Amino acid sequence: MPEGDTSLCSAVGQCGNQVGCRFWDLALREHAHVNKTGVYDDALSSFFRNVDSRKSDGGACGFGGRIQHLKARAVLVDMEEGVVNEILQGPLSEVFDSTQLLTDVSGSGNNWAVGHMSYGSVYREQIVDKLRKAAEHCDCLQCFFLIHSMGGGTGSGLGTRVLSLLEEEFPEVCRIVTSVYPSPEDDVITSPYNSVLAMKELSEHADCVIPVENQSLVDIVNKIKHMSDGGKPGLTIRKDSSIISGQGGLRGAEKPFDAMNNIVANLLLNITSSARFEGSLNMDLNEIAMNLVPFPRLHYLVPSLTPLYTLADVSVPTRRLDQMFSDAFSKDHQLLRANPKHSLYLACALMVRGNVQVSDLRRNIERLRPSLPFVSWNQEGWKTGLCSVPPVGHSHSLLALANNTCVKSTFLDLKERFTKLYRKKAHLHHYLHVEGMEQSCFSEAITSLSSLIEEYHHLDATKGKLIPDAPRLSIAR
Amino acid sequence: MSVVTVQLGQCGNQVGHELFDVVCGDAHDGQRRSYCSVSRERFFHQTERGDLVARAVLIDMEPKVIKHSMNKAANSGRWTYGDDAHFSQKQGSGNNWANGFCVHGPRHEAALEELVRRQVERCDRLSGLMAMMSVAGGTGSGVGTYVTQCLRDTFPKSFIVNQLTWPYGTGEVIVQNYNSVLTLAHLYGLSDAILVHENDTVHGICARLLNLKHISFGDVNRVIAHQLGAVLQPALTTDSHGLYSRNPLGELASALVCHPEYKLLSMSTVPQMPSASIAYSTFSWPGPLRHLRQMLVSNSKMEEGIDWQVRLPAASERSRSLTGGGRGGGRGGGGAAAAAIFNRSLANLLILRGKDVYSAETGGFEDPALFTSWLSPRDAFSLWKSPVPFNKYEKSATLVSNSQALLRPLDDMVRKAWNMFASRAYIHQYVKFGISEEDFLDSFTSLEQVISSYSQLS
Ligand SMILES: Nc1nc2c(ncn2[C@@H]2O[C@H](COP(=O)(O)OP(=O)(O)OP(=O)(O)O)[C@@H](O)[C@H]2O)c(=O)[nH]1
Ligand SMILES: Nc1nc2c(ncn2[C@@H]2O[C@H](COP(=O)(O)OP(=O)(O)OP(=O)(O)O)[C@@H](O)[C@H]2O)c(=O)[nH]1
Ligand SMILES: [Mg+2]
Ligand SMILES: [Mg+2]
Numbered sequence: 049m050p051e052g053d054t055s056l057c058s059a060v061g062q063c064g065n066q067v068g069c070r071f072w073d074l075a076l077r078e079h080a081h082v083n084k085t086g087v088y089d090d091a092l093s094s095f096f097r098n099v100d101s102r103k104s105d106g107g108a109c110g111f112g113g114r115i116q117h118l119k120a121r122a123v124l125v126d127m128e129e130g131v132v133n134e135i136l137q138g139p140l141s142e143v144f145d146s147t148q149l150l151t152d153v154s155g156s157g158n159n160w161a162v163g164h165m166s167y168g169s170v171y172r173e174q175i176v177d178k179l180r181k182a183a184e185h186c187d188c189l190q191c192f193f194l195i196h197s198m199g200g201g202t203g204s205g206l207g208t209r210v211l212s213l214l215e216e217e218f219p220e221v222c223r224i225v226t227s228v229y230p231s232p233e234d235d236v237i238t239s240p241y242n243s244v245l246a247m248k249e250l251s252e253h254a255d256c257v258i259p260v261e262n263q264s265l266v267d268i269v270n271k272i273k274h275m276s277d278g279g280k281p282g283l284t285i286r287k288d289s290s291i292i293s294g295q296g297g298l299r300g301a302e303k304p305f306d307a308m309n310n311i312v313a314n315l316l317l318n319i320t321s322s323a324r325f326e327g328s329l330n331m332d333l334n335e336i337a338m339n340l341v342p343f344p345r346l347h348y349l350v351p352s353l354t355p356l357y358t359l360a361d362v363s364v365p366t367r368r369l370d371q372m373f374s375d376a377f378s379k380d381h382q383l384l385r386a387n388p389k390h391s392l393y394l395a396c397a398l399m400v401r402g403n404v405q406v407s408d409l410r411r412n413i414e415r416l417r418p419s420l421p422f423v424s425w426n427q428e429g430w431k432t433g434l435c436s437v438p439p440v441g442h443s444h445s446l447l448a449l450a451n452n453t454c455v456k457s458t459f460l461d462l463k464e465r466f467t468k469l470y471r472k473k474a475h476l477h478h479y480l481h482v483e484g485m486e487q488s489c490f491s492e493a494i495t496s497l498s499s500l501i502e503e504y505h506h507l508d509a510t511k512g513k514l515i516p517d518a519p520r521l522s523i524a525r
Numbered sequence: 526m527s528v529v530t531v532q533l534g535q536c537g538n539q540v541g542h543e544l545f546d547v548v549c550g551d552a553h554d555g556q557r558r559s560y561c562s563v564s565r566e567r568f569f570h571q572t573e574r575g576d577l578v579a580r581a582v583l584i585d586m587e588p589k590v591i592k593h594s595m596n597k598a599a600n601s602g603r604w605t606y607g608d609d610a611h612f613s614q615k616q617g618s619g620n621n622w623a624n625g626f627c628v629h630g631p632r633h634e635a636a637l638e639e640l641v642r643r644q645v646e647r648c649d650r651l652s653g654l655m656a657m658m659s660v661a662g663g664t665g666s667g668v669g670t671y672v673t674q675c676l677r678d679t680f681p682k683s684f685i686v687n688q689l690t691w692p693y694g695t696g697e698v699i700v701q702n703y704n705s706v707l708t709l710a711h712l713y714g715l716s717d718a719i720l721v722h723e724n725d726t727v728h729g730i731c732a733r734l735l736n737l738k739h740i741s742f743g744d745v746n747r748v749i750a751h752q753l754g755a756v757l758q759p760a761l762t763t764d765s766h767g768l769y770s771r772n773p774l775g776e777l778a779s780a781l782v783c784h785p786e787y788k789l790l791s792m793s794t795v796p797q798m799p800s801a802s803i804a805y806s807t808f809s810w811p812g813p814l815r816h817l818r819q820m821l822v823s824n825s826k827m828e829e830g831i832d833w834q835v836r837l838p839a840a841s842e843r844s845r846s847l848t849g850g851g852r853g854g855g856r857g858g859g860g861a862a863a864a865a866i867f868n869r870s871l872a873n874l875l876i877l878r879g880k881d882v883y884s885a886e887t888g889g890f891e892d893p894a895l896f897t898s899w900l901s902p903r904d905a906f907s908l909w910k911s912p913v914p915f916n917k918y919e920k921s922a923t924l925v926s927n928s929q930a931l932l933r934p935l936d937d938m939v940r941k942a943w944n945m946f947a948s949r950a951y952i953h954q955y956v957k958f959g960i961s962e963e964d965f966l967d968s969f970t971s972l973e974q975v976i977s978s979y980s981q982l983s
Binding site for chain 1: 587589615616617619620621663694695697698699700739740741742939940941943944945946947948949950951953954966969970973974977
């Protein structure tokens with residue numbers, strides 16, 4: 049039986065599955081790089097089972113034995129077949145079997161209500177069943193990862209339905225959601241509706257949400273391309289970097305979203321690295337919410353990843369290390385279009401991989417602290433993790449998760465786009481047709497979003513003010 | 526008599542390992558026979574083959590740390606942990622005191638009690654139990670508190686001492702002040718004595734006295750183990766009639782904790798130096814003891830940068846300061862007034878180990894001005910001695926002090942937690958496991974009481 053903590057991923061919708069696909073691909077590559085012995089170990093067990101294909105029941109084989117047949121601890125859901133079929137025809141096909149998949153043919157037509165209400169009701173039992181089966185294979189289930197987009201119908205609608213089912217079925221297991229937010233110029237006209245409807249579910253049922261904006265991913269990918277096309281003489285992108293290129297992975301030709309999805313997949317690799325590998329300062333997945341979420345609904349954690357722009361010009365090592373810490377707080381390393389430095393930090397986690405010491409962490413926190421505004425009651429709101437295994441092709445990397453009021457700007461944008469459509473009642477009838485869907489769902493969703501924004505706003509308003517210590521309890525003597 | 530150690534959580538299991546390593550290495554065969562055998566009986570039992578097995582129980586909610594400590598002990602070739610003396614689960618308490626105290630503790634109560642009972646039954650005579658843990662995480666703090674509570678019930682007559690590691694100011698755990706407040710408030714009602722090590726202080730000793738560049742937890746833990754060992758190894762007390770005293774925990778508690786409102790003990794040891802320098806150093810008693818006394822008076826935490834400005838009041842001033850007390854002590858201070866404020870003690874224990882202990886002059890520690898007016902130095906000061914050099918130091922002196930020394934860090938801890946509590950930040954994470962706002966308020970109230978008691982010492 050595996051000994052370590054295990055996590056279960058659920059990818060829902062096109063985007064969810066395409067990102068998930070990159071994650072499992074890169075995770076396998078990372079383990080292949082680290083684990084040269086071919087022995088199934090703690091590290092592998094957190095996201096993969098080792099199955100003996102000769103046993104008819106598909107029973108798992110023990111720990112410390114040879115890797116037989118790795119199966120991802122995952123449930124893939126899409127209401128179209130396209131993406132999942134593509135995965136099954138590709139090199140990752142072996143990692144999944146049919147009990148882990150759930151598909152339909154027609155998709156949710158970019159309609160949250162179809163995903164959440166219609167498919168949600170039809171497939172409820174099947175989804176629960178598949179989740180339970182997958183969970184049974186986990187000896188100690190620590191965390192669920194849900195991957196989905198906010199803009200379409202399946203990921204946003206059915207994805208958030210899966211989320212509330214997880215809460216019902218496994219109330220004690222932490223739920224971390226990676227949500228891909230649409231850019232303002234998104235093809236999906238109804239994406240503001242879908243996103244706002246999904247937001248209410250995320251606010252109520254997730255332990256942590258890690259929002260990623262497609263526009264930020266596009267900007268990062270463009271900047272990297274620009275640099276590698278020789279934008280500046282002397283600077284070249286390292287070809288073996290796992291951050292943007294999938295080279296060395298299992299798959300074939302690049303598809304449009306691949307470069308973007310690799311970034312998200314790397315984010316997931318870094319969050320989970322401490323659960324998968326050894327380190328001198330381990331950070332359990334359940335420590336993320338405990339340390340970063342001071343109020344139940346304020347659980348949106350802005351991610352930034354460094355290095356993103358891996359350059360060939362190697363400067364002095366420690367300077368490069370310190371640069372990595374500085375970059376994590378700069379605007380162009382955020383996976384959300386926001387500037388945390390100009391807003392208020394409620395808490396911040398630094399998850400470091402590679403050959404980095406506690407003293408490096410302390411030095412950099414001390415160095416950066418003065419320039420970062422923290423909320424009055426959490427001036428020392430830092431949580432740190434050190435994992436000794438760096439990502440493939442790098443000496444070290446850093447993922448920062450900031451509970452920062454700057455997410456507000458993304459939510460305000462979304463609210464504005466929603467209101468523009470909603471005022472004209474545009475496309476509303478497509479939603480109201482769906483059984484179970486009522487106008488009140490819209491008003492409740494936008495109210496929920498507005499009050500969330502308001503909560504961030506309140507905290508923001510305390511920024512820069514000198515807040516005196518709370519008067520202490522007086523003791524009767 | 527023997528001490529059963531209970532190591533809890535990552536910190537407890539790592540510090541505990543270093544402690545056994547130090548006491549085992551210190552009481553080696555070349556030492557005086559009686560010292561060695563008393564120490565062995567205190568910390569180890571012997572298998573039929575003569576192997577030393579620590580009288581310890583290892584508890585954590587995740588397996589990695591315990592596995593590591595057990596392997597390290599086994600590889601030392603000198604001692605081991607018992608094969609039947611550890612308990613771990615798959616998943617830690619996630620830095621949540623409530624998860625440890627309300628969920629993991631009660632769930633595994635029977636198994637944990639059984640482990641401790643088994644160790645206790647192996648002792649011919651039990652001196653007491655020592656629980657070692659950090660206060661900042663979830664397992665050591667939460668499960669540790671729960672286990673201490675169970676031990677109190679199961680062994681109502683035994684001495685129970687907690688050894689606590691207080692977190693770095695800027696920590697690895699954001700909710701560390703909450704966890705610390707909950708732990709301390711609960712332990713205050715359970716424990717006979719609470720021995721505190723502050724990570725920041727010990728880190729400072731590693732950096733400035735031991736000249737270490739890259740400081741690891743291992744380095745920090747060796748310093749803590751050195752100080753603990755200096756207290757717990759065999760020593761002669763005033764009324765042990767030339768024999769090594771048998772009951773280290775009981776004697777510690779009765780020497781230092783004479784009133785249940787006051788049980789926070791801090792520690793300093795002199796000298797501490799890089800191990801390479803020990804061989805080339807000359808040791809004497811008067812210099813280090815003068816330093817140690819001024820460290821006590823001025824609340825300096827290490828033998829460097831001692832504040833020599835702080836002086837005890839002359840006898841004439843003393844009667845006046847009795848009325849002007851207020852929240853003096855460690856709190857606030859600063860500026861010119863601070864020079865007048867000295868660290869007042871309730872009780873102190875001085876332990877001298879090494880050559881010529883009997884000629885050491887310790888009168889300075891018996892000055893009535895050091896202590897409260899309601900205890901005479903005869904009751905408030907204790908002196909233990911051992912002629913056996915400890916842990917490679919030809920001479921060393923350790924002071925365990927029940928004084929205002931921990932007032933400042935305790936007050937900081939409570940202030941930060943209280944500020945957070947004022948916004949109710951993170952409270953839902955505790956409510957989830959059954960700790961309510963009321964429980965928090967109770968804990969704050971009892972610690973404010975402790976703070977007030979210590980600051981009003983006069
Ligand atoms: N980053 C990224 N975004 C994607 C990807 N695929 C789709 N998107 C974005 O996701 C949104 C559309 O959602 P999809 O995931 O395609 O939709 P779905 O969940 O499959 O739902 P339906 O197609 O309506 O059934 C748009 O904002 C797209 O820009 C992808 O692979 N990566
Ligand atoms: N001195 C010292 N402090 C440590 C050590 N390990 C952890 N700490 C401190 O302990 C606190 C964290 O508590 P841990 O003991 O790691 O937590 P735990 O009891 O295992 O609880 P969970 O991991 O939350 O289940 C922090 O303040 C650390 O600085 C150690 O080996 N030595
Ligand atoms: Mg689709
Ligand atoms: Mg732990």
